[in-house]
Amino acid sequence: xxxxxxxxxxxxxxxxxxxxxxxxxxxxxxxxxxxxxxxxxxxxxxxxxxxxxxxxxxxxxxxxxxxxxxxxxxxxxxxxxxxxxxxxxxxxxxxxxxxxxxxxxxxxxxxxxxx
Amino acid sequence: xxxxxxxxxxxxxxxxxxxxxxxxxxxxxxxxxxxxxxxxxxxxxxxxxxxxxxxxxxxxxxxxxxxxxxxxxxxxxxxxxxxxxxxxxxxxxxxxxxxxxxxxxxxxxxxxxx
Numbered sequence: 001x002x003x004x005x006x007x008x009x010x011x012x013x014x015x016x017x018x019x020x021x022x023x024x025x026x027x028x029x030x031x032x033x034x035x036x037x038x039x040x041x042x043x044x045x046x047x048x049x050x051x052x053x054x055x056x057x058x059x060x061x062x063x064x065x066x067x068x069x070x071x072x073x074x075x076x077x078x079x080x081x082x083x084x085x086x087x088x089x090x091x092x093x094x095x096x097x098x099x100x101x102x103x104x105x106x107x108x109x110x111x112x113x114x115x
Numbered sequence: 116x117x118x119x120x121x122x123x124x125x126x127x128x129x130x131x132x133x134x135x136x137x138x139x140x141x142x143x144x145x146x147x148x149x150x151x152x153x154x155x156x157x158x159x160x161x162x163x164x165x166x167x168x169x170x171x172x173x174x175x176x177x178x179x180x181x182x183x184x185x186x187x188x189x190x191x192x193x194x195x196x197x198x199x200x201x202x203x204x205x206x207x208x209x210x211x212x213x214x215x216x217x218x219x220x221x222x223x224x225x226x227x228x229x
Contacts, residue, residue, distance in 0.1 A: 004158070035219075040124075042205065042221040043159075090158055101166045103149055104207075104217060106158035 003027075006091050006107035013114050019078040021110050023091030030095060032074035033104065034058075034066065037088040046089075049074055081114045088112075117142040119208050121220035128196045128227055136191040136223045138206030148189040149207040149217070150180055159205060165189060176200070196227045 007022035025032065031050050035043040035058075045058030047066040055066050063085060067075045074093075078085055088111050092104040118141045128134045140146060147166055151159040163174025165182040173179045180191045189206060206220040 040221055042119075043219040045216070092159075101147060101164070103161040103164055104151075104159070106151075106160070108158045109156070111156075 004091055004093055004105050004107040006089075006110045008110050009108060011110060011112045013081050013112065015080075015082060015114060017081050017114075019081050019112065019114075021076040021078075021089055021091075021112070023074045023076070023107055024072050025074075025091075025093040025105070026072065027093065027105070028071065029093035029105070030071070031093060032068065033092040033094075034064075034074065034076045035090045035092065036060065037090055037109070043090065046076065078112075081112075083114050086112060086114045117146075117208055117210060117216070117218045119206050119218050119220040121204075121206055121223045123223050124221075125224045125226065128225070130198055130227050130229050131195050134193050134196045134200070134225065134227070136204050136206075136225060138189045138191065138220060140187050140189065140206070140208040142208055142210050144210045147209045148180075148182060149209070150174065150178070150189075150191050151205045151207065153203040153205065153222075155202075162191070162204075196225075198227050198229055201225055201227045 004025045033048040034046045037043050044060050046064050049055045049068040065077045088109050090109050091107040094104050095102045120139045149164045150162040153159045165172050170182045178193050203222050205222050207217045209217045
């Protein structure tokens with residue numbers, strides 16, 4: 001089975017802190033994604049990566065950055081956390097062919113609270 | 116731009132009754148359509164997808180969905196609901212040759228009562 005592992009299930013940080021959310025997948029997927037989930041707003045794409053060292057902005061990239069130094073690992077960085085970044089963060093991966101029909105595989109989520 | 120609408124925030128059904136969770140979409144081009152389920156404090160799990168071919172697709176846990184191109188809909192159905200089906204359900208759409216851009220609906224909370 002595909003496994004997408006997010007390093008932290010629950011985090012509490014203070015405003016202004018730098019926050020790292022780590023995600024690792026074990027299926028050699030090319031694509032990796034970071035979504036943010038808020039009640040009533042569904043899932044919104046923050047960033048995605050289709051190859052090592054490659055990244056593209058999603059719908060809500062402001063206040064976030066990402067890093068993909070290895071194929072299996074995709075990190076989301078909050079340079080200076082703010083209270084409006086309190087949310088559930090979901091990492092996902094998928095095969096990377098341009099016409100791939102595959103579904104997304106999700107991690108268990110990281111619930112971040114910024115005080 | 117692509118979009119997904121799930122018109123019902125909440126669906127309540129009695130155990131043993133059929134259930135429907137509605138989804139409509141808007142895309143330019145041929146859509147790939149997906150349903151995912153999320154249990155409390157968990158990530159999303161894939162249920163089923165429509166890519167091409169038969170408009171009725173079957174997926175995990177007895178769920179099925181019907182693709183209707185003229186109505187741009189992809190409703191999720193199950194003939195007989197279980198209490199354990201209670202969860203948050205998301206519809207998602209992606210267009211061909213755009214592996215990076217899945218758009219999700221806002222989600223529908225399904226509650227199945229004994």
